Amino acid sequence: MNKDQSGDSLYTKAAHDPYDTRHHGAINVPVYQNSLFAFETHEQFDLAMQNVLGHHVYSRGNNPTVRNLEEKLAEMEGGEDAKCFASGMAAITAAVLSVVQQGDHIVCVNHAYGPTREFLGSYLVKFGIETTFVDGTELSNWEEAIKPNTKLMYLESPTTMTFELQDLRSCAQLAASKGIKTIIDNTWATPCHLLPITLGIDLVVHSITKYISGHSDCLGGVVIGSMELMTRLSNSEYMLFGGIMTPQTAALVMRGLRTLPLRMERHQRSGMLVAEHISKQPYAVKVHHPGLPTHPQHELALQQLIGFSSLFSFESFEPLERLKAWATKLQYFKIGVSWGGFESLVNVNVVRSGDTERHIVRLYVGLEDPQDLIRDIDDAAAATLL
Secondary structure: OOEOOOOOEHHHHHHOOOOOHHHOOOOOOOOOOOOEOOOOOHHHHHHHHOOOOOOOOEOOOOOHHHHHHHHHHHHHHOOOEEEEEOOHHHHHHHHHHOOOOOOOEEEEEOOOOHHHHHHHHOHHHHHOOEEEEEOOOOHHHHHHHOOOOEEEEEEEOOOOOOOOOOOHHHHHHHHHHOOOEEEEEOOOOHHHHOOHHHHOOOEEEEEOOOOOOOOOOOOOEEEEEOHHHHHHHHHHHHHHHOOEOOHHHHHHHHHHHOOHHHHHHHHHHHHHHHHHHHHOOOOOOEEEOOOOOOOOOHHHHHHHOOOOOOEEEEEEOOOHHHHHHHHHHOOOEEEOOOOOOOOEEEEEEEEEEOOEEEEEEEEEOOOOOHHHHHHHHHHHHHHHOO
């Protein structure tokens, strides 16, 4: 588990807070159920209104419970500041719009999260912002896609569904040499297994809904970065779009964050065991997990990642309906979207590229005993696939 220059590990950062005299030594920061905050004098009010994000004035700008979570996430990610949002997509869209404007060009990895691709490739077109999608596995693809008006490189490593990596340090150096900003979706790895800011990435986004919260009971997102970039984002996209996180959600997320490093250790071990087992099955023709030696970018994964999470996929030549029957037969894997909670999940997907159709099964390994999950996988396969 990584440490910063002070020597504090992520376990300590997640679990420890200094004694809080403001809240009478309360172990958890209270839920501030306030829309606004009153002032004793108008002079104090006038001073606060000059910097509403630096004072507690109105909870759309700065709520003490939410701010506590933001400070903790910034510390764990190695950033200078953070802002929490109502969803992962709210964080992603705010981050993107904080660095681009009409007439700009974006280069994005081609297997990014679906709604992100739709936002970049379709929605932003009406504002005169163009996006080029590239195979992010080769730096030359990024170089060739850059135009004179390129202002952003959007990364997601590993990518959604196929779990391909980008060389983050090289991408960051390329972007910086041309005055281009970089944003990465770091939801898969979490701060436990990847620290993109240390590799030169400008802004990091997470869907807090996933591992960080860890209990499948709340939605949220966060953007983390330098004080300069975060101040710009905070004063514009954060304040004007209003996609804020509520104090109740922040309290739930903080509860989950306390155990994130411990849970990620379990997820890594269990995910690897299940992925290794799947890789030996006749119905799985390719397993997409960066932790497996068979992954084409395994060496880069070992250099760049501190560890691995438990979301991966496999490809199969089995008919789509048989794969869906297998997924339905599973007892411990629920069928559903999202991931990062305590429960294991599965869904069957069709990925089309031109005339080629691939059947990809995405598995999320939760906190159940991995041997129970493996037995469940085998029992369902015996009944439907073998």
